[in-house]
Amino acid sequence: MKTIQGISQFKSSISTAVTIGTFDGVHIGHRKILERLINDAKTAGHKSTVLTFFPHPRMVLQKDTEIKLLNTLDEKIEILKSLGLDYLIIHPFTKEFSRLSATEFVRDILVNTLNTKRIIIGYDHRFGRNRNASIQDLIGFGNSLDFEVEEIPAQEIDDVSVSSTKIRNALLEGDIATANAYLGYPYTLSGTIKAGKGLGKQFGFPTANIHIKESYKLIPKKGVYVVKGTLDSSEYFGMMNIGSNPTVSGKEQTIEVNFFHINADLYNKSVQVKLLHRLRDEHKFDSVEELRKQLEKDKQKSLQLIDEHYA
Structure with missing residues (x-):
């Protein structure tokens, strides 16, 4: 073309x-x-x-x-x-x-x-x-x-x-299954990995903070998603949070991905993230330890879904 x-x-x-x-x-x-x-x-x-x-x-x-x-x-x-x-x-x-x-x-x-x-x-x-x-x-x-x-x-x-409008509405409601069915492919976010606050790494879930330069790009409803990312032509599964991290008093919305089975410096790399499944809403937990325990549950659920449907 x-x-x-x-x-x-x-x-x-x-x-x-x-x-x-x-x-x-x-x-x-x-x-x-x-x-x-x-x-x-x-x-x-x-x-x-x-x-x-x-x-x-x-x-x-x-x-x-x-x-x-x-x-x-x-x-x-x-x-x-x-x-x-x-x-x-x-x-x-x-x-x-x-x-x-x-x-x-x-x-x-x-x-x-x-x-x-x-x-x-x-x-x-x-x-x-x-x-x-x-x-x-x-x-x-x-x-x-x-x-x-x-x-x-x-x-x-x-x-x-x-219609495009129906897909936008589905994404804003967190209905990723309907959006993906209408699109015919997984909804995708494309951006560059930038340095974040490093909070995830402190309790065992290091995240890639994705910056999307196009302000007109639709960001789906806040929450935790199972994703598949493409980095340097290789694909990695992971889980992504869209939200403000209320447990640690976050204010601004971020898009952070914890990639499974990858241990490398990802800063300034381009990434495409395909949204496969929505796990849950974003919650404010009473402590960082409660958040850590929930993230472990999210990871196990993600791995199960990946094994059953996406591997």
Whole structure:
């Protein structure tokens, strides 16, 4: 997959099959459209192309909206790359871009720049200034500008019964099982390991403190999770706490992972952590010793689940 930053950087005389959207989460509903795009493009001799936008349009048009996203941009690129697309075009979303009329968007971008011969899109897709054009308008443009429109009907998308919003809500409620089922893969946090206070090490549970630079990344509900992390291309199981460590009078939210079976200097390493199972809420214990005993129980439960379901 070739990733292109900005529509104007797309240079190809080869015809394309295109789908358009933010694709936050690249969940199982999105994949129905993407799989059809890739298959249809191969059959017709086109290049499969996703046109997406960053920042998310709601970040630009509704600045008071504190929207959190399921993927960082790098995570989304990695997932889309694994699907076998030919091109991913990431276009900067601005207020000026949002003011393009439907005619300008279709004629100048889809046809004259991307050389689009086929568009595969969901039945409820809207586009153009104020989102005032529908898929019926797109079909009309196709008839006059020589491209086909394939509509993904309501029953196919609704059968999946999944949306990025439903996944965000599940994560915020701590329902990692539902979120992972809708995503089709474990929810992932990506960041850099930074030095923490070292409190975990004092009672036998050294932790990697994960810093996520993207403030828009959704952090699931506080609590303890079974996880699998990737460090230096190797995978390690562990347990992760999202919370403020109230037993030791913590104030700020942290993301800390106790990796099992690893003893190395992890500072400043990049890490990806997949959330597999939620064990419990975060609690304030009466003493550090009570916390230590609970962490031991958490570890044994984690190891049991890993052995039974994830090893």
